[in-house]
Every structure is written in structure tokens, then in C-alpha cells.
Amino acid sequence: MSPASMFCLVFLPFALGHFMSSLLRNVNAILAPQLVAALALTPAQLGLLTSAYFFTFALAQLPVGMALDRFGPRRVQFAMLWVAALGAVVFAGSREFNQLVAARAVMGIGLAGCFMAAVKAVSTWISPAKLPSVQGYLIAVGGLGAASATLPVRLALHYMDWRWLFVMLGAGCAVIALLIWLLTPTPPATPPKPFNRRMFADICTHPVFRSTAALMLLPHAVFFGVQGLWIARWLQDVGRFAPAAIAWLLYLGMAAVVFGAIATGMLTEWAARRGIAPLSLAACGITLFVAVQLGFVLDWRPGYAQLAVLFTLTGTITGIDYAIVAQAMPPALTGRASTCLNLFIFLAAFCVQAGFGLVVGLWQPDALQRYPAIAYQAAFGVLVLLQLPGLLVFGWRHRAALMRCAERMRGIRYNDALK
Numbered sequence: 001m002s003p004a005s006m007f008c009l010v011f012l013p014f015a016l017g018h019f020m021s022s023l024l025r026n027v028n029a030i031l032a033p034q035l036v037a038a039l040a041l042t043p044a045q046l047g048l049l050t051s052a053y054f055f056t057f058a059l060a061q062l063p064v065g066m067a068l069d070r071f072g073p074r075r076v077q078f079a080m081l082w083v084a085a086l087g088a089v090v091f092a093g094s095r096e097f098n099q100l101v102a103a104r105a106v107m108g109i110g111l112a113g114c115f116m117a118a119v120k121a122v123s124t125w126i127s128p129a130k131l132p133s134v135q136g137y138l139i140a141v142g143g144l145g146a147a148s149a150t151l152p153v154r155l156a157l158h159y160m161d162w163r164w165l166f167v168m169l170g171a172g173c174a175v176i177a178l179l180i181w182l183l184t185p186t187p188p189a190t191p192p193k194p195f196n197r198r199m200f201a202d203i204c205t206h207p208v209f210r211s212t213a214a215l216m217l218l219p220h221a222v223f224f225g226v227q228g229l230w231i232a233r234w235l236q237d238v239g240r241f242a243p244a245a246i247a248w249l250l251y252l253g254m255a256a257v258v259f260g261a262i263a264t265g266m267l268t269e270w271a272a273r274r275g276i277a278p279l280s281l282a283a284c285g286i287t288l289f290v291a292v293q294l295g296f297v298l299d300w301r302p303g304y305a306q307l308a309v310l311f312t313l314t315g316t317i318t319g320i321d322y323a324i325v326a327q328a329m330p331p332a333l334t335g336r337a338s339t340c341l342n343l344f345i346f347l348a349a350f351c352v353q354a355g356f357g358l359v360v361g362l363w364q365p366d367a368l369q370r371y372p373a374i375a376y377q378a379a380f381g382v383l384v385l386l387q388l389p390g391l392l393v394f395g396w397r398h399r400a401a402l403m404r405c406a407e408r409m410r411g412i413r414y415n416d417a418l419k
Contacts, residue, residue, distance in 0.1 A: 009185060011118075013176065014121050014180065015137075017077055018141055019144060021114035021145065022146045023146065024107055025053055026227070027169075029250060031153070033236075039100070044358050046229070048354050051225070051349070052104040054108065054350035055108065056112070058343050059109075061112060061340065068336075073184075076117060077180050080109070080113050080114075081111075084111045084173045088170030091166045116338045119138070122135075123326060133265040136320075140258040143258040146254040150250035153165065208325065212341075213341065216321040217348060217390075218386055218387050220319070222352055223315035225348075225349040226353070226383070230357075237371045249305055249309065250308070260312075265323075268281060282321070283391065283398070292307060293383060359375070359379040
């Protein structure tokens with residue numbers, strides 16, 4: 001398949017599905033004030049409502065992985081996007097909290113395979129060496145979807161309420177399903193392998209999978225869980241930003257995801273050509289990500305706006321865990337391995353998003369229902385403490401490799417200076 005055909009017939013249709021998945025995952029960050037006002041939600045209820053997406057998304061991962069490897073991404077995505085469309089329409093018509101949670105959960109099921117189907121489809125038609133860059137482009141498209149859930153959604157609310165917005169999003173899911181069905185070619189058949197507990201254990205105990213998950217699973221879950229809801233609430237309650245300013249900062253943060261994802265893919269390929277392991281590069285990025293979270297813990301008042309953007313920019317490094325795992329697995333298992341990783345990430349993201357609300361809810365709000373800074377400092381502090389052990393253990397076990405990586409980087413800079 002030529003590059004142009006691969007882009008138009010494979011990358012673009014599946015990337016649009018990932019775009020819609022990211023949009024619907026993050027849209028509650030902007031809609032939270034309307035949802036809270038309509039249903040008088042507490043922080044714990046708001047966290048549960050939004051994180052229901054993550055919970056069912058995670059539960060669907062293993063069945064989705066088996067379906068992707070057995071039936072192919074074209075047929076699986078066509079069916080599941082129709083489920084997502086149904087969930088969006090039901091969400092629009094819901095009048096009670098339990099109905100909204102159930103509809104949000106249906107959306108999570110329908111969108112559970114978007115990124116993995118894209119990875120599966122793309123990895124069929126390109127060489128493994130190019131996979132990190134192409135996955136970076138996929139993550140960038142997801143960043144565009146998340147960016148569309150910020151300022152564009154706020155502008156759309158001037159012309160329609162949130163219910164009609166979800167009707168339009170449901171229609172978008174249906175259109176993308178049709179594009180995938182009509183445009184995408186059927187990939188070459190691979191011998192189906194039944195998924196059993198032994199295979200699950202083999203994937204989870206694979207050295208690359210195990211080391212990648214130990215380092216990157218929790219930071220990736222924190223990135224998903226906090227960026228999709230609590231950054232906006234923190235800007236409102238602690239930063240005292242106006243809704244228009246919050247939408248703009250979230251938009252800038254999601255735009256940073258686009259550039260960060262592309263840069264991460266290119267940097268990973270560049271480092272690989274120089275013998276630097278992707279996981280060592282990821283460890284450096286996660287160190288920066290945790291350092292940014294310390295800014296929230298310390299309540300760095302002069303840099304509220306910068307912290308909101310830097311959180312999403314540095315968090316994009318967590319996305320290369322999919323490429324690392326996909327490169328280490330045989331082609332017949334890429335779908336299952338990636339969805340196993342997604343299972344753990346999104347279960348952890350569910351716990352992060354719901355648990356963050358529980359911690360914040362331990363404090364009393366003011367008359368305007370704004371929670372104090374100490375509540376958010378405590379919640380971010382818990383997240384930092386949870387991420388530090390994986391980073392420290394990786395640094396201890398791979399200190400020699402990290403030192404060699406630093407020496408190579410210094411040598412590269414020295415050679416560049418000589419040239």
C-alpha cells in the first residue's frame with residue numbers, strides 16, 4: 001500500500017475514531033459546571049460520573065483485544081462506534097444521575113477499541129521501525145480531539161445546550177463508523193489464537209510488558225484521570241479563573257499534547273538510532289511529569305496557568321508505552337497485548353479520577369461551591385507518592401543504562417558542537 005493510500009484509507013478513518021474517543025473522554029471537564037448545576041452533584045458524584053467511562057473502557061479491553069485479533073479492526077470498530085453513538089444519544093436524553101452514569105458507561109464500551117484498533121490497523125501496513133512515529137501522530141490526533149473538548153465545546157454551548165451537543169457527537173460516531181466500513185481494506189488474515197489464562201499470564205509476565213507497566217502505568221493513569229476533569233476544577237476552585245479563561249488554558253494544554261506526541265515519536269526514533277532505549281527516555285519524561293505535579297502540591301501561585309499546560313505537555317511521554325509493548329510482541333498478539341496494557345491503565349485511571357474526587361470532598365466548599373487549595377494539594381500529593389516508587393525502582397535497576405544514556409547524549413551534543 002502506498003503512503004497516500006495508507007493515510008487516506010487506514011490512518012485517517014481510524015484516527016477520526018480516536019479523535020472522537022478523546023473528545024468524549026474529556027468533554028466533561030468543560031461541561032462540569034452545567035452538570036453540577038443541573039443535578040447538584042458533589043465532587044465524588046462528578047468524579048464517578050466522569051470515571052464511569054474509564055471503568056467500562058477498561059473492562060472491555062480484553063474482549064476488544066480478542067475481537068481485534070480475530071475479526072480485524074474494520075469490523076470491530078464499525079460495530080463499536082455504533083454502540084458509542086447509542087450511549088451519546090442516551091446521555092443526551094437522561095434526566096437522573098444514575099441514567100447519566102449508565103449512558104457514560106455505554107460510551108466507554110463503544111469507544112474502548114478506538115486507539116487499539118488504530119494501532120492494529122496501522123501496524124499491519126507499516127514497518128515496525130516507523131511505528132513509534134505513527135503512534136505519535138495517532139496520539140496527536142487524540143490531542144486534537146481533547147482540544148476540541150475545550151474551547152470549541154464552550155463556543156458550541158453558545159448555540160446549543162449540552163444535550164444537543166451529545167446528540168451531535170453521537171451522529172459523529174455513526175459517520176466515522178461508516179467511513180471505516182466503506183474505506184478501510186481488510187487486513188491479511190493471521191492464524192487466530194484462542195485467548196486463555198496462560199496467554200494472559202505470558203503477556204503480563206513478558207519482561208518488556210512488566211518493566212513498561214511498572215514504570216509507566218500509574219503516570220499514564222494520572223495523566224488520563226486528572227487531565228480529563230480535575231485540571232479544569234482546580235483552575236476554577238484554586239486559580240479562580242473565569243470559565244472562558246479555563247476553556248482557553250485547556251485548549252492550549254491539548255494543543256501542547258499534539259506537539260508533544262509528535263515530538264515524542266520523533267525523539268524515540270532518534271534515540272533508538274543512537275542506542276538509547278525507549279524506556280530510558282520515558283523515565284526522563286516521567287521525572288519531568290512528576291516534577292510538574294509537585295508544583296500543584298506546593299501550590300505554586302505565580303505559575304497556575306503554566307502548570308495546567310505543562311501537565312498535559314509532559315504527560316504525553318506516557319503514550320509511548322503502547323509502542324514499546326507493540327514492538328516487543330509477535331504480530332498475532334499485538335491487539336491482545338495492547339488491550340491488556342489498556343485494561344490496567346484505564347482501571348487505574350478510573351481509580352485516579354474517582355479517588356481524586358473523594359479526597360477533595362473531604363473538605364467543605366465555600367458559598368460558591370469552590371473547594372480550598374489544601375484539598376487539591378492533598379489529592380495531588382497522594383498521586384505523587386503513588387508514582388514515585390515505580391520511578392525510583394526503575395532508576396535503581398537501570399542506573400547503569402541511564403548513565404550510558406546520559407553519556408551518549410553528552411557525546412552527541414559534543415559532536416554536534418564540533419560540527
